[in-house]
Amino acid sequence: xxxxxxxxxxxxxxxxxxxxxxxxxxxxxxxxxxxxxxxxxxxxxxxxxxxxxxxxxxxxxxxxxxxxxxxxxxxxxxxxxxxxxxxxxxxxxxxxxxxxxxxxxxxxxxxxxxxxxxxxxxxxxxxxxxxxxxxxxxxxxxxxxxxxxxxxxxxxxxxxxxxxxxxxxxxxxxxxxxxxxxxxxxxxxxxxxxxxxxxxxxxxxxxxxxxxxxxxxxxxxxxxxxxxxxxxxxxxxxxxxxxxxxxxxxxxxxxxxxxxxxxxxxxxxxxxxxxxxxxxxxxxxxxxxxxxxxxxxxxxxxxxxxxxxxxxxxxxxxxxxxxxxxxxxxxxxxxxxxxxxxxxxxxxxxxxxxxxxxxxxxxxxxxxxxxxxxxxxxxxxxxxxxxxxxxxxxxxxxxxxxxxxxxxxxxxxxxxxxxxxxxxxxxxxxxxxxxxxxxxxxxxxxxxxxxxxxxxxxxxxxxxxxxxxxxxxxxxxxxxxxxxxxxxxxxxxxxxxxxxxxxxxxxxxxxxxxxxxxxxxxxxxxxxxxxxxxxxxxxxxxxxxxxxxxxxxxxxxxxxxxxxxxxxxxxxxxxxxxxxxxxxxxxxxxxxxxxxxxxxxxxxxxxxxxxxxxxxxxxxxxxxxxxxxxxxxxxxxxxxxxxxxxxxxxxxxxxxxxxxxxxxxxxxxxxxxxxxxxxxxxxxxxxxxxxxxxxxxxxxxxxxxxxxxxxxxxxxxxxxxxxxxxxxxx
Numbered sequence: 001x002x003x004x005x006x007x008x009x010x011x012x013x014x015x016x017x018x019x020x021x022x023x024x025x026x027x028x029x030x031x032x033x034x035x036x037x038x039x040x041x042x043x044x045x046x047x048x049x050x051x052x053x054x055x056x057x058x059x060x061x062x063x064x065x066x067x068x069x070x071x072x073x074x075x076x077x078x079x080x081x082x083x084x085x086x087x088x089x090x091x092x093x094x095x096x097x098x099x100x101x102x103x104x105x106x107x108x109x110x111x112x113x114x115x116x117x118x119x120x121x122x123x124x125x126x127x128x129x130x131x132x133x134x135x136x137x138x139x140x141x142x143x144x145x146x147x148x149x150x151x152x153x154x155x156x157x158x159x160x161x162x163x164x165x166x167x168x169x170x171x172x173x174x175x176x177x178x179x180x181x182x183x184x185x186x187x188x189x190x191x192x193x194x195x196x197x198x199x200x201x202x203x204x205x206x207x208x209x210x211x212x213x214x215x216x217x218x219x220x221x222x223x224x225x226x227x228x229x230x231x232x233x234x235x236x237x238x239x240x241x242x243x244x245x246x247x248x249x250x251x252x253x254x255x256x257x258x259x260x261x262x263x264x265x266x267x268x269x270x271x272x273x274x275x276x277x278x279x280x281x282x283x284x285x286x287x288x289x290x291x292x293x294x295x296x297x298x299x300x301x302x303x304x305x306x307x308x309x310x311x312x313x314x315x316x317x318x319x320x321x322x323x324x325x326x327x328x329x330x331x332x333x334x335x336x337x338x339x340x341x342x343x344x345x346x347x348x349x350x351x352x353x354x355x356x357x358x359x360x361x362x363x364x365x366x367x368x369x370x371x372x373x374x375x376x377x378x379x380x381x382x383x384x385x386x387x388x389x390x391x392x393x394x395x396x397x398x399x400x401x402x403x404x405x406x407x408x409x410x411x412x413x414x415x416x417x418x419x420x421x422x423x424x425x426x427x428x429x430x431x432x433x434x435x436x437x438x439x440x441x442x443x444x445x446x447x448x449x450x451x452x453x454x455x456x457x458x459x460x461x462x463x464x465x466x467x468x469x470x471x472x473x474x475x476x477x478x479x480x481x482x483x484x485x486x487x488x489x490x491x492x493x494x495x496x497x498x499x500x501x502x503x504x505x506x507x508x509x510x511x512x513x514x515x516x517x518x519x520x521x522x523x524x525x526x527x528x529x530x531x532x533x534x535x536x537x538x539x540x541x542x543x544x545x546x547x548x549x550x551x552x553x554x555x556x557x558x559x560x561x562x563x564x565x566x567x568x569x570x571x572x573x574x575x576x577x578x579x580x581x582x583x584x585x586x587x588x589x590x591x592x593x594x595x596x597x598x599x600x601x602x603x604x605x606x607x608x609x610x611x612x613x614x615x616x617x618x619x620x621x622x623x624x625x626x627x628x629x630x631x632x633x634x635x636x637x638x639x640x641x642x643x644x645x646x647x648x649x650x651x652x653x654x655x656x657x658x659x660x661x662x663x664x665x666x667x668x669x670x671x672x673x674x675x676x677x678x679x680x681x682x683x684x685x686x687x688x689x690x691x692x693x694x695x696x697x698x699x700x701x702x703x704x705x706x707x708x709x710x711x712x713x714x715x716x717x718x719x720x721x722x723x724x725x726x727x728x729x730x
Contacts, residue, residue: 009087009318009326015078015360024566025072031562032065034555038546053537057544060526067523068563070516071358073509078360081459083318085311092321097395098132098295099313100379102285104278105303106140113149114204115304115469118173120153122307123299124260125164125172128314131246134261134293138281142233142266144224147241148213149204150264151221154243156200157262158253163193164310165257173306175201176339176467223264238415239266240288242407261293267418275420276429278372279441283433286382287417292410296398298382302373305336305468312465316376319457320393327391330367330381330454331446334374334461335359338470344579346633347477348587349470352574353567359458365509367456369517370446374466378454382445384432387453435496440487444496447514451505473626473636477587478595478643485521485591486599492518493607521603524596531593531650531689535657536728538682545681556681586692593650594643629707637699637709648700648709648717649724651693656725657686 039058044050088096101123105111116137123135139146156174164172167186171177174197207213218224223241230236244251246261253259267284269275276283282300289295297320299313309315316332319325335355345352362368378385405413416422423429429436435444450456459465471477495501498514534544546552564585571581629636637644661675661683676683699709700717 006324007087008324009084009091009322011082011084012079013082015080015357018078021075021566024562025076028068028559028563031555031559032068034552035061035559036065038552038555042546042552049540050542053533053542053544056529056533060529063523063526067516067519070512070519074358074361074513074516076361077364078357079364080360081319081363081457083315083459083461085314085318088314088318088321092395094129095396096129096132096317097297097321097398098134098293099126099128100289100293100295100298101133101135102138102282102289102298102300103135103303104138104140104281104285104300105146106278106281108141108143108146108208111303112205113143113146113208114175114201116146117149117153117200117204118175119301119303119306120150120262121157121160122171122173122176123301124157124262125161125169125310126307126313127165127310130161130258130260132295134246134263134289134295136263136265136285136289138285139239139264139266140269140275140278140281142230142236142239142269144213144227144230145208145211147223147227147239147264147266148207148217150243150262151223152200152204154262156196157244157259159193159196161259162253162255162257163189168310170310170463171306171308171467172310173308176306176308234269235271236266236269238268238418240264240411240415240418242292242411245407246293247403248407263288263292265418268415268420270420273420276436277441279429279434279436279445283423283428284418286379286433287422287428288414290379291414291417292403294379294403296379296393298377298379300373300375300377301466302468305373305466307465308337308339308467309461309463309465312461313376315459315461315465319459320376320378321395327393328387328453328455329457330378330387330449330452331370332376332457332459333368333371334376334459334465336371336374337464337467339467340470340472342631342633344577344583344633346583346630346635347471347474348580348584349477350576352576353570356460356574357570360460362510362513363456363458365513366507367450367510368446368458369514370442370449370456372440372442373468375442381449381452381454382433384427385452438487438490438494438496439483440491443488443491443517447496447498447501447506450510451502453505472630473639474590475636475639475641475643478591481591482595482599485596486602488518489521489599489603490606493603521596521599523592524600527589527592528597530685531589532653532724534682535653535686536724538657538679538686539660539725539728543678543682548677548680553681586695589689589692590647594646597646598643625706629705634703634705634707635695635699636707637696637713638707640710640712644709644713645716645720647693647696648713649720651690651696651700652717652721653724654686654689654693655697656721658683658690660725661686 039054039061044054103116103119103123105116120135120137124133126133137150160174163169169177171180178194178197213224223239226239241264242261243264244259244262246258251259265285265288267281286298312334319329319332338349341350359368434441435448438444446456471480491497492515498511498518502511502514537544545556568578568581571584572578626636661679699707700714
């Protein structure tokens with residue numbers, strides 16, 4: 001009998017436009033070579049200041065050229081993956097594997113229970129057999145308010161899940177659905193379910209606001225008794241409650257269909273033990289879930305990342321269950337997208353070019369990094385298993401595994417798995433689970449999985465798999481990027497540096513691609529030089545670029561113009577707007593001069609033993625005025641911060657440089673053409689930065705709302721900028 005023809009469950013396609021990208025990259029490289037030749041050939045032999053400023057600028061240009069080469073390597077060969085869900089259903093039918101979904105939250109004040117509930121409900125409503133679906137919530141805040149919210153979610157799911165199935169609801173988060181959907185279904189039923197949701201939301205928010213659960217509610221579930229022994233959120237025993245046991249024949253929705261398993265976990269915390277933040281939370285969930293449901297595939301999401309595509313699970317299984325290529329895949333990563341972006345993305349939070357183009361290059365060379373949320377893992381890979389060449393998964397055998405213990409028995413016996421002392425003298429946090437000791441535990445874990453021989457896949461479906469909440473203030477955005485950049489740079493200087501840890505384990509290309517992200521923070525020094533020094537030299541009369549009349553100006557103009565023009569074209573191709581691209585360039589500058597600067601020096605201090613590891617949770621809520629200004633696309637500068645001191649000072653320095661150049665050209669009318677010829681590129685650079693900083697000037701001098709720059713920041717920036725100008729002209 002002839003061998004059955006293999007039909008893949010997913011397809012790999014080359015990204016369009018590769019030839020154009022490579023041609024443009026080659027021309028830019030040629031332009032960079034001419035710039036280097038100019039710097040060497042026309043090295044100044046005059047004063048000391050001229051020589052050192054020239055050397056500094058040359059080193060900055062060399063750094064940017066090196067970093068550009070790294071990003072070009074990432075983009076050189078890019079692919080997209082197309083899953084075939086209908087083939088999966090035809091081939092495996094009812095033999096689909098179990099899925100354990102981990103939702104992590106840390107603070108009920110920053111991540112309100114109503115937000116977490118929506119994420120949990122969206123995960124429970126996947127288009128997937130409910131008896132094979134389990135949702136675990138890790139509550140690192142140990143909040144009885146969140147436990148109450150989960151009880152409300154468990155009850156509402158009996159109505160919400162059949163409603164989603166009946167009307168094929170997408171955006172299965174109730175809040176997202178009722179915010180965007182009109183009455184396209186049965187009106188009476190639509191209004192009834194909406195009222196049930198709004199009533200539930202009101203009860204949760206009222207309880208949260210009062211910070212107290214009524215006594216009659218506490219008597220309705222035994223789990224509330226656990227909080228009689230809780231001292232604080234940093235000092236309590238393990239709290240484990242199986243709110244819905246999917247094996248129970250009585251756990252059904254209003255139409256008699258089985259419900260997914262729902263588990264609440266607050267791992268033990270004691271002041272004398274380090275809890276390792278999100279990594280520790282994930283590792284506790286891995287152990288506890290292995291005894292309760294032990295699904296072979298694990299999905300982890302942040303508490304604000306709700307499901308936006310009911311077929312996401314099946315899309316990922318098309319990768320894992322492909323007969324020829326699936327067995328070597330360790331994890332499948334989906335992009336982190338956001339639902340609250342403004343039209344022109346005032347803070348550049350979408351990272352659209354990175355997620356829609358750059359990561360595709362990552363994928364083509366061995367797989368993307370693990371991004372910490374929206375990622376499907378093999379349980380074995382998270383537990384430290386190394387890939388073997390003849391590794392083959394018997395999905396039927398995996399599906400035959402059953403857990404016979406009762407829910408009450410599992411609740412008691414599994415508590416020890418989430419205790420503070422369980423991991424002592426074990427491989428957890430080192431060879432098993434997520435890795436400890438870095439703010440970017442996800443990236444380290446992804447590198448370790450790939451170094452164990454596994455590959456990864458990036459899926460970016462037309463309908464986003466997950467949607468979350470983007471920061472809606474500038475300070476939140478800068479602090480978030482400071483944490484990311486700091487963690488990445490710490491990783492580069494640790495034993496997990498991809499160039500060392502990945503040597504002979506993963507391809508050189510992927511080592512270099514990882515390095516582009518690890519060196520985010522290192523960009524701050526060259527950026528600061530470009531932003532500050534040319535303007536101070538302009539005031540002092542030192543020329544750093546070729547004359548406008550010189551043919552050597554051409555490579556500078558060509559590289560700058562073509563690089564930025566191609567960047568704009570990519571941004572528009574990825575669905576952005578021209579104003580959105582301008583905002584993206586502005587935030588790029590703001591991050592490099594503030595977030596990356598603080599990240600760089602804090603990393604250096606940590607390496608010298610003068611700084612401690614910390615973890616910052618980004619706020620998911622904001623007051624009404626802030627939200628209104630965000631919707632109006634007004635940048636929020638209202639809080640006092642050293643980052644804003646830097647932004648305002650640099651903006652004023654650029655402004656003074658422009659005014660000084662204008663004065664010089666005006667006063668020397670006869671020499672006007674010579675001034676423009678000699679300093680044309682420096683003046684143009686100064687004007688470009690003044691244009692980028694227009695929102696900063698508005699916040700300093702013209703805005704009257706609460707989002708303006710604090711008065712203290714205005715005074716400090718003017719003083720610092722004037723002092724810098726005076727020193728430069730001295």
